[in-house]
Amino acid sequence: MNLVDAKTHLLRYRPGTTDAADPLVNEALALAKISPELACWLEAQSAGLTVLRGRFRQIAPPAGLKEQILSEFAASQRAMARRRLLGVTLAVICVLVATLANLWPPRRATENPLVLYQNRMVRIAMGGYAMDLLTNDPGSIRAYLAQHQAPADFTLPVPLQHTALMGCAVRDWRGARVSLICFRTGKPLPPGVASDLWLFVVDRASVGNAPNPNAPQFARVSRLITATWTEGNNLYLLGVQGPESDLRQYLL
Amino acid sequence: MSDSADFERLVERFYAPLYQFAFSLTRAEADACDLTQQTFTIWAAKGHQLRDPSKVKAWLFTTLHREFLDSRRRQTRFPHLELDALEAELPTVAPAAISRLDVAHVLDLLGRVDEVFQAPVALFYLQDYSYLEIAGILGVPLGTVKSRLARGLGQLQQLLARDITAGQPPQAL
Numbered sequence: 001m002n003l004v005d006a007k008t009h010l011l012r013y014r015p016g017t018t019d020a021a022d023p024l025v026n027e028a029l030a031l032a033k034i035s036p037e038l039a040c041w042l043e044a045q046s047a048g049l050t051v052l053r054g055r056f057r058q059i060a061p062p063a064g065l066k067e068q069i070l071s072e073f074a075a076s077q078r079a080m081a082r083r084r085l086l087g088v089t090l091a092v093i094c095v096l097v098a099t100l101a102n103l104w105p106p107r108r109a110t111e112n113p114l115v116l117y118q119n120r121m122v123r124i125a126m127g128g129y130a131m132d133l134l135t136n137d138p139g140s141i142r143a144y145l146a147q148h149q150a151p152a153d154f155t156l157p158v159p160l161q162h163t164a165l166m167g168c169a170v171r172d173w174r175g176a177r178v179s180l181i182c183f184r185t186g187k188p189l190p191p192g193v194a195s196d197l198w199l200f201v202v203d204r205a206s207v208g209n210a211p212n213p214n215a216p217q218f219a220r221v222s223r224l225i226t227a228t229w230t231e232g233n234n235l236y237l238l239g240v241q242g243p244e245s246d247l248r249q250y251l252l
Numbered sequence: 253m254s255d256s257a258d259f260e261r262l263v264e265r266f267y268a269p270l271y272q273f274a275f276s277l278t279r280a281e282a283d284a285c286d287l288t289q290q291t292f293t294i295w296a297a298k299g300h301q302l303r304d305p306s307k308v309k310a311w312l313f314t315t316l317h318r319e320f321l322d323s324r325r326r327q328t329r330f331p332h333l334e335l336d337a338l339e340a341e342l343p344t345v346a347p348a349a350i351s352r353l354d355v356a357h358v359l360d361l362l363g364r365v366d367e368v369f370q371a372p373v374a375l376f377y378l379q380d381y382s383y384l385e386i387a388g389i390l391g392v393p394l395g396t397v398k399s400r401l402a403r404g405l406g407q408l409q410q411l412l413a414r415d416i417t418a419g420q421p422p423q424a425l
Contacts, residue, residue, distance in 0.1 A: 061272075
């Protein structure tokens, strides 16, 4: 190592640090011990280094910088807390909406006895029931129904009075007897099917939200078009397969 | 380290040396403040990822330097004095002459050193970091740090000698 190389390496030598552990710096320091010229240069260099380090370390942060950093941090923390709160709020709202969306329609259905009643009666009509009494005699039907504590004092709409009567059955609805009177529209029926027009009569008090006495309410339930109305103490449900017009002809 | 008290202690301990490093690089108070502020903002967001508390200081300096380089890439590079390769013979500068220079002049000289050498030279003077630690902060190999330090300090030495010989007044920052 010559003097020029040694000076180059000693430029990055800071007394009192680990710089001397660097092999090249260490070798240059060893050379400085035997070279008066290099030793003199190193002494001046070290003094100059001390001055320059002092100058660099005189750099002072402007007043208020620390406070500004802390203030910005506090503001960012508040903003983060607000965002977190907003996120939690949105999550809670989403959960509530999802819960309501899942629960609301079934609850509405379960809370609507009329809808439940309509669904149940339509399932009976479509489910392959067996008539308890096969007859086309209205008097026999009323007698059978009365005998079995089912409504027998019903009033038939005039068109229905002239429709072919096939028989009747008795079913239950929440502890109340339901009269099922079966008719035939005259359309061709599949083998083994005796009826395609059904009238259900039940005590209106047994269905919580039975409609007020006025014009029939039409609704499609499963494959049937139904008309529901009240008269006296009875709730009537008439159902048939086909369009609404097919049903209306039995109510005029 | 995430609550306000810990953060305040961290700022208390490191904001001044970080600012010194930032000012050495930018030579502009506003830019140095921004860099220091940004460094602590990044710490607030990501500092919890650092597992070894003994590396906090190096992490902060590394982050500040990275932010400086990013900001430099977004700006037009400023013109600086191009020096020849390290002269064969390093000039000797009298310590008494150096002591007449103020901080602004010293930083102006640093700003005229090749940009790639400025960060290692600033860390060399500001902190007692080893070469290995400086290499870690700057993200370069150890040998590169030694080379950049030698060349950067050599350029600074030449600039000092020129200014002092010519009796130039300190240039405005």
